Amino acid sequence: NLTSLTFSYANxxxxxxRPFIRHCHxxxxxxxxxxxxxxxxxxVAATCKELRELRVFPIDAREDSEGPVSGVGLQAISAGCRKLESILYFCQR
Structure with missing residues (x-):
């Protein structure tokens, strides 16, 4: 059973x-x-109830760019992944 998934170099x-993650409980x-x-x-929040660590890296690290992840996604994670211990999120603002 897969317990770790890294797409940190995959855009x-x-x-x-979605079709992949729904099988990764x-x-x-x-x-x-x-x-x-x-x-x-x-x-991820809807499927990965065992999630302990989340890291979200910017695809575009320029300071003047707005990232496509907002409080909406992070709030979904906090509500759906109750066992979460660590979030590392690189925001541009």
């Missing part, structure tokens, strides 16, 4: 993530680029 969209560690957007985090 994947929510549409690419035992994920405890998830790393991804912010290209997964809020919709991707919502899919």
């Amino acid at each position: 994947i969209s929510p549409d690419m993530l 035992n994920i405890r560690v998830f790393w991804a680029l912010d290209s997964i957007c809020d919709e991707g985090l919502e899919a």
Whole structure:
């Protein structure tokens, strides 16, 4: 059973993530680029109830760019992943 999933070097969209993540109920560690957007985090929150660690890295680290992950996605994670112990999120603001 898969417990760790890292997409920190893969530019994947929510549409690419959703069909895959829905089969990953035992994920405890998830790393991804912010290209997964809020919709991707919502899919993780709906499926990965065992999640302990989340890291979201910026796909575009320029200070003047707005990332596609917002409080909406992070709130979904906090509501859906009650065993979460650590979040590392790189915001541009």
